[in-house]
Amino acid sequence: MELDKSLVSGSMPLLVLKLLEGGDLYGYQMIEELRKRSEDAFRLKAGTLYPLLHGLEEKGLVTAYERTAENGKARRYYHLTERGRDALREKEDAWNTYARAVGRVLKGGVSLA
Amino acid sequence: MRDSQTVAAYLETVAEQIRWKRARPVLVRELEQHLMDQRDAFVKAGKPEDEAEQLAVEDMGDPVEVGAALDAVHRPRPQWGLLGLTIALAAVCTALRLVLTAGWRFDGESLPLALLALLLGTGAMVGLYLLDISRLARHAVAIYIGTVVLGIGCVFFNLSRLSPRLSHFTYYLSLFLPVVYALWVYACRGKGWLGLLGAIAGGIPLVIVSACWYPSVTTLEVLVCSGFVLMLCAAWWDWFGVRRGTAAVLGVSALLGWAIWTLWLRHMARWSIIFHPEQDPLGAGWFILKVRSFLRDIPPLRSGAEGVDASIGSRVHPLGDPGVEEALGRDFLPSILAARWGWLPLAMLTAAMAALVLWLAVRALRQKNRAGRLVALSVALAIGLWTVFSMVLNLGVLIFGASYPLLGGNTFLVADMTLIGLALSVFRGDSIAREAPEEPVRRRKRLRIRVEYQ
Structure with a gap:
């Protein structure tokens, strides 16, 4: 099933920060990792990922450095900063609150009385 | 590709x-x-x-x-604040230099030359600000080796005998040595203990170059002090992959060793003169005695070039004799400023300079790009240390000749503004500054020796 793009786009910073929590990655690895972990539900375009990563870097949530990757080529790795970890925690909390609320509504658990 | x-x-x-x-x-x-x-x-x-x-x-x-x-x-980050502050300070310092040396017979400032220097300095600063200086980091080793070769070349060809005027300009080149050292430290990163030792050892040829180019104690001290701070910062940021504590102990020990040798043992005679300037009334002691005498009882503000002596009821020069100012020289322009107009103008000038240095240092430490961070920090340290040495001199404590940044002279102003332009270029391009690919830091295993006896 194709996911509605508007559902995905708002949560992209959260997903990218979460991926980096596990270790430093470069852009291509992030897209592949996201695809695998979401069981092909999230197929993020590189053209969306890089502006997003650069925006996170501007905010100081991630830092980047160049290093030679396993394939012997230079790649730009991204690293989650302490500020990024704090932002990730906040975003996770907000997402969980939102998801629980949506879940309750969908299950009909909210009374209008 | x-x-x-x-x-x-x-x-x-x-x-x-x-x-x-x-x-x-x-x-x-x-x-x-x-x-x-x-x-x-x-x-x-x-x-x-x-x-x-x-x-x-x-x-x-x-x-x-x-x-x-x-x-x-990705948009360039304009540095209007720092550009404006530097140009304003340079303009104020140029005006002060013109006014304070106006009555001097031999070393008075010429208006056209001062304006030309201000124009050249501003041009050099803005030019560097607009240029991409990330190439400096890519050629860090070549720049370092080139500087050392140039230094050796100047000694080998005996530049001072060939052209004393050209030799004098090497003094201003020496102001850039902290930046060269910053690039060298950057090039030593990621190489473990070898890198740390290489970073320390790499300072020695630059010290020799500095001493050979122009035998100025202050230039040498600024290079060494800023160099140790840069090296310690690099170790603290884990650039070498060695234990921070050990690197800090090593760095601080080396710095203390240098400080004791250079400031105490090597210049013991100078300290003796500082405490007893009357023992050398015709040499360095004369400068100290003069500065201390006219800094005594200075009001916050004075009316101008001349004050009114209440005891005799007539207008007198604050230093007693206008020739004294010229005899003291341009290194003492800050204390001459205080003597003429009171300590408040000097305090304001120093506060503006301190704000510039702090602003540069804080911005430098916030840079993501490591080469840019160290280069900008070296600029802030160099300008800051020159200010400190100059102020100490002008308070009658130290006798190392030290020009106040932007105030000392025309070429000095151009060199200072060029240095600041380097830092501003780093700040402007931080959004796209990229590191060269590097090998992961090699952490060496600790050797353990186990001794068993029966």
């Missing part, structure tokens, strides 16, 4: 959307790397190369949208 028309056309369209030209190659490089990875994955999955490239490009998204999104993130 780019051998495909499809990829080239795609990246060109992306680049066209990015207005900041300096950012284009940097941003396109990352996208190109990604496209190559994606193409290789498609080829591995059995697609023909042409089709793989086409699929990789389609997978990345609309090039116009991608370029526009990157353009929105």
Whole structure:
């Protein structure tokens, strides 16, 4: 099933920060990792990922450095900063609150009385 | 690397959307790397190369949208505040130099030359500000070796005998040695203990170059003090992959050793004169006695070049004799300023200079790019240390000759503004500053010796 793009786009910073929590990655690895972990539900375009990563870097949530990757080529790795970890925690909390609320509504658990 | 028309056309369209030209190659490089990875994955999955490239490009998204999104993130960071403060300070210092040396018979400032220096300094600063100085980091070792070779060359060809005037200009070149050392420390990163020792040892040839170029104690002290701070910062940021504590102990010990040797043992006679200036009334002691005498009982503000002596009821020169100022020289312009107009103008000038140095240092420490951070920090340290040494001299404590930054002279002003331009260029391009690929830091295992006895 194709996911509605508007559902995905708002949560992209959260997903990218979460991926980096596990270790430093470069852009291509992030897209592949996201695809695998979401069981092909999230197929993020590189053209969306890089502006997003650069925006996170501007905010100081991630830092980047160049290093030679396993394939012997230079790649730009991204690293989650302490500020990024704090932002990730906040975003996770907000997402969980939102998801629980949506879940309750969908299950009909909210009374209008 | 780019051998495909499809990829080239795609990246060109992306680049066209990015207005900041300096950012284009940097941003396109990352996208190109990604496209190559994606193409290789498609080829591995059995697609023909042409089709793989086409699929990789389609997978990345609309090039116009991608370029526009990157353009929105990457804009140059104008440094209007720092540019304005530096130019304003340079203009004030030029005006002060003109006014304070107006009555001097031999070393008075010439208005056309002072204005030319201000123009040249501003041009050099703005020119460097607009240039991409990331290339400096890419050629860090070459710049270091070139400086050492140039230094040795000057000694070998005995530059001072060939041309005393040209030899004098090497004094101003010495002001840039902290930046060269910063680049050397950057080049030593990621090499463990060897890198740390190399960073320390690499300072020695620069010290020799500094001493050979122009035998100025202050230039040497600024290089060594800023060099140790830069090296300690690099160790603290874990650039060498050695234990911070051990590196700090090593660095601080070396710094203390140098400080004791250079400030105490090597210049013991100077300290003796500082405590007993009357023992050398015709030499260095005369400067100290003069400065201390006219700094005594200075009011916050004075009316101008001349004050009114209440005891005799007539206008007198604050120093007693206008010739004393010229005899003291330009290194003492700050204390002459205080003597003429009171301590408040000097305090205001120093507060503005301190604000500039602090601003530079804070911005330097916030830089993401490591080479840029160290280069900008070296500039802040150099300007800051010159200010400190000059103020100490002008308070009648130290006798190392030290010009007040931007105030000391025309060439000094141009050199200072050029240095500041280097730092501003780093700040302007931080958004796209990229590190060269590097090997992971090699951490050496600790050796353990186990001794067993029966």
